[in-house]
Amino acid sequence: MSKVITRFAPSPTGKLHIGSYRTAIFSYLYAKHMGGQFVLRIEDTDRERSKKEYEDNILESLEWLGLSHDTFVRQSENVGRHKEVLEKMIADGHAYISKEEAKDGSGVIKEIIRFKNPNIDVAFDDLIRGHVSMNTTDLGDFVLAKNINEPLFHLAVVVDDFDAGITHVIRGEDHTSNTPRQILIQRAIGAPTPVYAHLPLVLGEDKQKLSKRKGALPVTDYRDMGYLPEAILNASAMIGWNPGTPQELFTKDELTVAFDLAKVQKGGAVLGVEKLLWYNREHMKKLSDKVFAEKAKEWFPEDLSMRENFGEIFPRLIPMLRDRLATFGELKSMHDDGELVYLFDAPSINPEQLCFKTQSRSDAKVNLENILLTLGAVPEDAFTKSNTEETIVALIGDASRGPFLHPLRYALSGRDRSPDPFTLLSILGKTTSTARIQAVIALL
RNA sequence: GGCCCUAUCGUCUAACGGUUAGGACACAUCCUUCUCAAGGAUGGAAUCAGAGUUCGAUUCUCUGUAGGGUCACCA
Numbered sequence: 001m002s003k004v005i006t007r008f009a010p011s012p013t014g015k016l017h018i019g020s021y022r023t024a025i026f027s028y029l030y031a032k033h034m035g036g037q038f039v040l041r042i043e044d045t046d047r048e049r050s051k052k053e054y055e056d057n058i059l060e061s062l063e064w065l066g067l068s069h070d071t072f073v074r075q076s077e078n079v080g081r082h083k084e085v086l087e088k089m090i091a092d093g094h095a096y097i098s099k100e101e102a103k104d105g106s107g108v109i110k111e112i113i114r115f116k117n118p119n120i121d122v123a124f125d126d127l128i129r130g131h132v133s134m135n136t137t138d139l140g141d142f143v144l145a146k147n148i149n150e151p152l153f154h155l156a157v158v159v160d161d162f163d164a165g166i167t168h169v170i171r172g173e174d175h176t177s178n179t180p181r182q183i184l185i186q187r188a189i190g191a192p193t194p195v196y197a198h199l200p201l202v203l204g205e206d207k208q209k210l211s212k213r214k215g216a217l218p219v220t221d222y223r224d225m226g227y228l229p230e231a232i233l234n235a236s237a238m239i240g241w242n243p244g245t246p247q248e249l250f251t252k253d254e255l256t257v258a259f260d261l262a263k264v265q266k267g268g269a270v271l272g273v274e275k276l277l278w279y280n281r282e283h284m285k286k287l288s289d290k291v292f293a294e295k296a297k298e299w300f301p302e303d304l305s306m307r308e309n310f311g312e313i314f315p316r317l318i319p320m321l322r323d324r325l326a327t328f329g330e331l332k333s334m335h336d337d338g339e340l341v342y343l344f345d346a347p348s349i350n351p352e353q354l355c356f357k358t359q360s361r362s363d364a365k366v367n368l369e370n371i372l373l374t375l376g377a378v379p380e381d382a383f384t385k386s387n388t389e390e391t392i393v394a395l396i397g398d399a400s401r402g403p404f405l406h407p408l409r410y411a412l413s414g415r416d417r418s419p420d421p422f423t424l425l426s427i428l429g430k431t432t433s434t435a436r437i438q439a440v441i442a443l444l
Numbered sequence: 445g446g447c448c449c450u451a452u453c454g455u456c457u458a459a460c461g462g463u464u465a466g467g468a469c470a471c472a473u474c475c476u477u478c479u480c481a482a483g484g485a486u487g488g489a490a491u492c493a494g495a496g497u498u499c500g501a502u503u504c505u506c507u508g509u510a511g512g513g514u515c516a517c518c519a
Contacts, residue, residue, distance in 0.1 A: 152518080173513060208511095242456085248468060266451090269456065418481095420480090
């Protein structure tokens with residue numbers, strides 16, 4: 001069997017959103033699974049709507065996701081070839097020039113090129129949908145080109161796929177009804193019919209076809225929100241496809257091995273945000289501490305990362321961040337909610353909130369003094385979560401913990417909700433922690 | 445409207461014609477606990493409807509219903 005060649009052929013008329021890049025993912029995965037090649041073709045024959053910035057966005061998006069192409073081509077580069085084919089089709093009687101009034105109402109008469117429809121039944125075997133058959137009569141003599149130099153979609157697609165030796169056309173279901181037309185053209189120009197696989201559509205939350213204005217986010221937005229590309233890739237691949245095993249978490253390489261067009265779903269599906277967050281959290285867990293720290297640093301709110309104590313605090317923050325972050329972008333919302341500043345600046349304290357439930361101030365004060373005392377025995381360079389926890393737990397003994405731990409946590413963070421006091425101690429370090437506890441004791 | 449396609453928990457999905465219809469996300473409860481987060485345990489939650497074939501239909505057939513796609517001098 002000859003080598004598999006698939007292609008992804010977006011038109012640069014908008015940023016790449018899930019509806020499109022999921023198709024790209026499947027095309028890529030199938031090609032790589034089969035040991036074949038993946039062609040990227042920018043379909044820019046519509047000159048008015050095609051924009052360079054969108055082409056850039058598409059390229060950027062695919063690169064971010066790690067979907068590298070083996071061949072790159074712009075459809076507009078092939079117009080010479082399209083013209084040649086068009087001329088031959090006219091000469092062979094498969095197409096004809098039709099003088100028609102322009103649709104813009106200007107009354108201008110234009111020479112457009114129409115396909116001579118043989119009006120027959122066309123059938124093809126779709127890898128996902130099975131046998132599909134349609135009568136092409138009601139398609140009429142559809143238009144192949146605006147003029148000899150301006151080919152339209154169907155003609156360009158067929159010629160480009162033919163020339164690139166595309167063996168498998170994997171595209172969205174919205175192209176199913178275009179297929180008979182394109183097969184007709186293939187037959188007219190003596191091109192082989194590739195294997196088709198029409199993917200179910202990715203739907204919006206409202207179950208409608210996704211579009212830019214219906215909340216379909218460009219991949220680059222997910223990137224900018226601090227999602228991991230491997231999470232987006234994994235999550236996208238799992239919609240409309242399943243590996244046939246309970247495995248849900250996949251790396252790109254694992255997907256390549258497992259991917260199988262036969263397990264692709266027929267019905268459209270919705271990509272839920274919650275599940276996306278879960279995928280992202282899971283992929284973040286797989287990051288090494290080193291990589292995690294690098295990324296966290298990159299995303300850390302700038303006004304905090306510029307602090308002189310940042311270099312000291314930041315590394316000690318990592319374990320806590322690993323627990324709490326679902327995306328790196330959440331660093332910003334954490335900061336907005338005040339969940340980060342108190343690690344850098346001493347918080348303002350409200351003595352009322354400091355006391356645990358009905359605890360009296362004097363009781364809280366005594367407990368804090370005792371904590372301060374025991375903590376004094378822990379060396380500065382051994383001020384870890386486990387060490388401080390051990391000493392404080394020993395101090396508390398069998399007594400209830402709340403009257404000790406709540407005032408301590410509040411003294412360190414100035415917040416009702418925060419990480420546990422031992423984590424806080426380990427992040428702030430001995431000097432800062434001690435100073436904050438003393439300051440609070442002075443208030444009581 | 446014509447043509448084409450689809451239909452399992454709220455969502456993503458699994459189930460040679462025989463299962464208490466399974467898993468994941470989300471949700472709820474409980475545990476852990478000074479709070480929040482994380483973690484652990486448990487739970488509620490689905491075969492669109494109606495016929496037919498069959499000893500037996502989620503699964504096969506038909507009809508209906510619902511949803512989607514497409515009917516450009518866009519792709």
